[in-house]
Amino acid sequence: GAVVSQHPSRVICKSGTSVKIECRSLDFQATTMFWYRQFPKQSLMLMATSNEGSKATYEQGVEKDKFLINHASLTLSTLTVTSAHPEDSSFYICSASSGQANTEAFFGQGTRLTVV
Amino acid sequence: AQSVTQLGSHVSVSEGALVLLRCNYSSSVPPYLFWYVQYPNQGLQLLLKYTSAATLVKGINGFEAEFKKSETSFHLTKPSAHMSDAAEYFCAVSLHTGGFKTIFGAGTRLFVKA
Numbered sequence: 001g002a003v004v005s006q007h008p009s010r011v012i013c014k015s016g017t018s019v020k021i022e023c024r025s026l027d028f029q030a031t032t033m034f035w036y037r038q039f040p041k042q043s044l045m046l047m048a049t050s051n052e053g054s055k056a057t058y059e060q061g062v063e064k065d066k067f068l069i070n071h072a073s074l075t076l077s078t079l080t081v082t083s084a085h086p087e088d089s090s091f092y093i094c095s096a097s098s099g100q101a102n103t104e105a106f107f108g109q110g111t112r113l114t115v116v
Numbered sequence: 117a118q119s120v121t122q123l124g125s126h127v128s129v130s131e132g133a134l135v136l137l138r139c140n141y142s143s144s145v146p147p148y149l150f151w152y153v154q155y156p157n158q159g160l161q162l163l164l165k166y167t168s169a170a171t172l173v174k175g176i177n178g179f180e181a182e183f184k185k186s187e188t189s190f191h192l193t194k195p196s197a198h199m200s201d202a203a204e205y206f207c208a209v210s211l212h213t214g215g216f217k218t219i220f221g222a223g224t225r226l227f228v229k230a
Contacts, residue, residue, distance in 0.1 A: 006159075032216070032217075034217060034218065036220075042222075042223070043206060043220045043221065043222045043223045044160075044206070044220045045220075046217065046218075046219065049217055093159060093160065095216075095218060097216040104148065104150065104162070104165055104167075104210065104216055104218075105210065105216040105217075105218055107152075107159060107160045107162075108159065109158070109159035110158070110159040110160075112157070
C-alpha cells in the first residue's frame with residue numbers, strides 16, 4: 001500500500017511556542033490531505049481537509065489561526081500548532097489521498113505532542 | 117452526512133472465543149467502510165475495507181467483516197481471539213466524493229482474558 005510519513009513522531013515543546021508537524025506521501029501524489037486529533041482514550045476527530053494549492057477547510061470548532069495548515073505541494077502538508085498550550089497536548093494524525101484509483105486515504109503514524 | 121456508530125465502548129472475551137465488534141453506519145450514498153486497529157501509543161493499522169465489491173471482506177490477522185446494506189451494518193468478527201488482539205478498534209466510513217475524508221466511530225476497546 002501507499003506510504004505516508006509523519007514527522008516528528010514525538011515532540012515536547014514549551015508553552016507559548018509553535019510546533020510544526022509534517023506529513024509526506026512518499027510514493028504517490030496526495031491531492032487531498034486530512035489532519036486528525038486524538039485525545040487519550042478517544043476517537044480520531046477530523047480537524048481539517050487540505051487540497052494542494054488551496055486553503056484548508058476546517059471542521060466546526062477548530063481554530064484556523066491556532067492550527068495552521070499548509071499543503072504547498074502534492075507530497076507535503078504541514079500542521080503548525082501556534083502558541084501551544086498544555087491543552088493542545090494530543091496525538092495528531094494525518095492522512096493522504098490521491099483521489100484516483102486508490103479507494104482509501106492512507107494514514108501516517110501520528111505525532112505525540114506534549115506541551116509543558 | 118455520513119456517520120459511524122460503534123456499539124459498546126468495551127468488549128471483553130476469553131482467549132479462543134469469538135470476537136464480535138459492532139458497527140453501524142449512516143450514509144446518503146454507497147460508502148466505503150473500514151476497520152482499523154490501534155495499539156497503545158501507536159498509529160492506525162488497516163484491518164480490512166469494503167469498497168462495494170464482495171460483501172464479506174477478509175482482512176489481516178484472521179479478521180473479517182460483512183457489509184449488510186439492509187441493516188446498515190459492518191460488524192467485525194474473528195472466530196478465535198488471541199491475547200495479541202487486545203487493542204482499540206475503530207470502524208470508519210469515507211466517501212470518494214469527499215476525497216476519502218474518513219469519519220471514525222468512537223472506538224471499541226477489546227480485552228482478551230487468558
